[in-house]
Structures are given as C-alpha cells and as structure tokens.
Amino acid sequence: MNGTGGEGDGPGDARWAFGTGFEDPLHGVAVEPPPGADGAAVARVCVALADDALVGAQRLAEWVTCAPELEIELALANVGLDLLGQARLLYARAGQVDGSGRGEDDFAYRRAAAEFRCLRLAELPRGDFAFTALRMLALSSARLAVLDGLRGAADPVLAAVAERGVTEVTYHRLFAAEWVVRLGDGTDVSRGRLGRAVEEAGPWLAEVWDDAVGAELGVAPGAVRAACAADWGRVAREAGVPLPVPVPVGGSGGRAGVHTAHLPVLLAELQGVARAHPGASW
C-alpha cells in the first residue's frame, strides 16, 4: 500500500503526491530459501537477469531528454525504471543466497565487465529509436518467457520478482512491438531505419533466443525460443518487414562473461562517481 491511506501516513500527508507510507516491495514474501535449495544456482539466475536489466536500463537512460516525443520520453522511463527495480531486487537476492552478503550496489558498482553475465544485445550502444524498439522487443520477448517460467521457482523471492516482472515486461513487449509495427508500416525512412536495426541486432539474437538461463530452475527447455519465434513472426507480419530467424550458437557469449567492447565503456560511466568516492554514503 503506497497510497494516501497507507499505514505510514501521518495526518499531514495529503500534500505528498504518493503519501509517505512506502512499503518494502517484498512485503509478505517469505525470504528463507526452502530446505536443500541450490543457492549458487539461484544466484546465477538472479545475476544474469539483473545484469540484463541494469545494462538495458542504462541504455534507456541515455534517451533521457532525447526522445522523439514526450509520450515516448515517459514510456522509456517507465520501462527503464521497471528494469532497474527488477535489477535491485535480484541483486539483493543473489547476495543473500550466494552466501557473500553482497548488496545491490556491490554487484552494480564493484564488478568488472568480465564478471557481468548480461546478453551482448543489451550492451550494444543506444542507437536510434528503431534499434531501441527492435532491441526492446527481442529482449523483452525472451525475458518474459524466462520470468513466466520462474513464477514457479522454489526460491520464494525469485518467484515473487518473476510474478511482478511478468506484468511489467508484458508492457515492455507491447510498447516495443507496437513501435516496430509503426516503423515498419510507416514511411520509407522508418522502414529503412528498421531494416538497418535488424541488420545490427542480427548477429546478437542467437544468444537471446537460445538463452538457457533459468533452465536449471525449471524454465521449460525451448520456452524462450518458442516465445521469441511467436512474437517475431507476429510483429514481422504486421510490420511488413522480414525479421531474420537466428541460427543457434554454442554456449559462450555474455552469459559466460564474454562481452563486446561496449560494456566496459558503459560500466565506466555507470560506476565512475561511485568508484571515485570510496567509503562515501549516498
């Protein structure tokens, strides 16, 4: 409850837009891992999904004040804030179950690029709005399939984050799909830009479609590929633009810590202030 009627609200709180009774997002969720849980496996999944979310959010933050119209400005911020929220909860959970006691900022600010496990598509430069929409479609189709499968995860926190995430990422996929359709069915210029975005994203799609993250926690094998193929097919038909089906590649890439040259640059910006002030409190 974070409205004006929440428990933490005092008598003068009507003047605050959202009251003052903010609640822990995991309120009511059991945090004890079930007996016999494989903490390391849960942490691996949490970190991979959190890294995709953080790096994806960082690229969306590069759109702030630069969006094609105010409505898109607001929508991109919504998507970015959703992803950032997922990343924070997942990092915090990873630090609890891997026994390291690390907090969300330890994961975000005190790891090098090789320790990140994000998909490489997420880390490519921001690009134009066609690339942004196409990348969001590819990443959110896959993420939605993974989160959907993880709703039944044995770890209660991961299951709760997945449950909420499904609602959020369903919107991200919708926003992205609608824009890919608009651009494909729009003008010659927008079709041309969408075509270039498809070419740029092409080489990095295989690891998105064939993502095995979550498989060890019960996401059905092939679920990601099936979901991506279905979304891709539907959008390609409506947009009137061919979208290539990726050829599977062996399991290396971002999930194994092998990244493009763009990730260290992204992290230098993300981590710069935090690293320049060791021991500071923000």
Next chain:
Amino acid sequence: MTTEADEPELRAHFEETVAADRRVEPRDWMPEAYRATLVRQIAQHAHSEIIGMQPEGDWITRAPSLRRKAILWAKVQDEAGHGLYLYGAAETLGADRDDLTRRLLEGRQKYSSIFNYPAATFADVGVIGWLVDGAAICNQVPLCRSSYGPYARAMVRVCKEESFHQRQGYELLWTMTRGTAAQREMVQDAVDRWWWPSLMMFGPPDAASPNSERSMAWRVKRHSNDELRQRFVDMTVPQADRLGVTLPDPELRWNEERGRYDFGTPDFAELARVIGGDGPCNRERIARRTAAHEDGAWVREAAAAHAERRARRADGAGVAR
C-alpha cells in the same frame, strides 16, 4: 459565436468570476489579453519543466547508487509529465503543442533561467532538489488558486510532486553531509553556486517587474516577487543550519524587529544577462532540445503515416462489409 454587443456583459461576468475567486474555465468567455497572458505563462512553465530535465538528467547514468539512480530517474520523468500536463493546459486555451515547441526552439518563448546553469557534480542533484525545487514550490503553490481552472488543477498535482522532489533532494544532501569530508565539500560547493541563482528565480524586484500588476489583478498571480523571495529565504535558512552548510551571503541575518531574515540583493544584472541568452548553458540547452525534436521527426512522421494507413484500411474494411 459572441457579438460585439454581448461583450460588455461577458466582460462583467468574467470580472465578477475572478473577483469572487471562482474559476474561469476553457468554455468561458475571457479577454484576449487574459488568454494571451495565460498561454505565455503556462507555456513558459511547461518549457521550464522540459528544459529543466537536462541538468539533472545527465546524472542518471552516473548516479552513485542504484537507489539514487531510481529516485533521480523517477524525478526527471515527473518533470516530463509536468511538461506534458502543462502543454495540455495551454491547449485548453487554443494553443498547439508543436507551435509552442517551435516558439521555444526559436527563442520566442522563454523558460526559467535557472536551468541555464550547469549541474557540475552529483551534489548538484541534491541542491537542485532542495533550493531550485524549493523556490519553484514557493512560486507555484499560490498558482493552485490561479483563476484559470485547468492551470490551477494542474498545479495541485505539480506542487505535490515538487514537494516530494524537494524532500528527496534534502535527504540526499543530509546523507552526503554525514558521509566523507570530500562529500561535505561537494555539498557546500554546490550550495555556493546555486544559492544566488535560486533567489533570482523569483524574478526582478517588484519595482522592475513589468507583467506583475495585471497578473495580480487577474489573480493569475497572487504574491509579489519580493514577497515570495522573502518567504523562500525564511523557509530555507533553518534548513541550511540543520544541514550544516553556509549560505554564501554575508548580509544574511535574523531581523528581530521584522521577524524575518534580512538578506543581500541578488545580482539582477546577471539575471538579465542569463534571461537575455548569455548564461553558461543557454545555447547547450536549446541545442539539445532542438536536436531531440529534429532527430525524432522521422519517428513522429512514421507514427502518423501508420495511423493514417490503418484508418484507411479500417474504412475500406467497413465498406467491404
């Protein structure tokens, strides 16, 4: 359609509405000068929200904790929402958002000159929230009682969110001043740079404020610039004391007799220079907004072409049925 013969009666009704503190609504008759004043004021306010995203927005990718990143991003998103909301209020007066944007980009409409100062460190994010949003609130709370209904109602929401931002800014500074010595220095440095520009946000002194008198009579504006400036100083000094920062004004002291703080005079020549286009970031701010507008044109055109084609297809399907 009103005729000239109706006008005295309509004008009398308008004057009566304003004098009785009731709201003027979009469908009501209003003098053209009232309409023009409001469009100017609301558009300038909307532009300020949008340009005001820039100084802080640049720190989102560099925010030093995930919590601060989320807070800052949500705040900057709120500003975009305020802009959208206010452009909507201006549209109820017959203005057009694209036209207002063009006027901004061509320098024919202004935005708050405070956003022509740079945000040099992460402490600026806190100080902008505390001082700049704080000053904005002093200016804007009375606008919740503006005589023009859509503007007044928009301002209720805007003010609530701005109050929230101000608290967030203060909380960041509170945390930083309890951190390292380097952080305390950053905070003091940011306060030194933003204090005087914040006082300038209330505009020129009353004696030199050309639009004030009529706006007060129309109850578009409720308090004079100097009155609001004094209110801001009185509110802020105790907050600075609690924070442990020094406000850079040697003349600042409590006046027992007046029951208010005395303070120095802002450099109004600087204010005039910055308003005139010669502040540290004027060109950069408009260049960024222009680039976003121009770079996004193909996206807006594509959306319009798609919508048109889809409408045509729907029409065709209707006929075929």
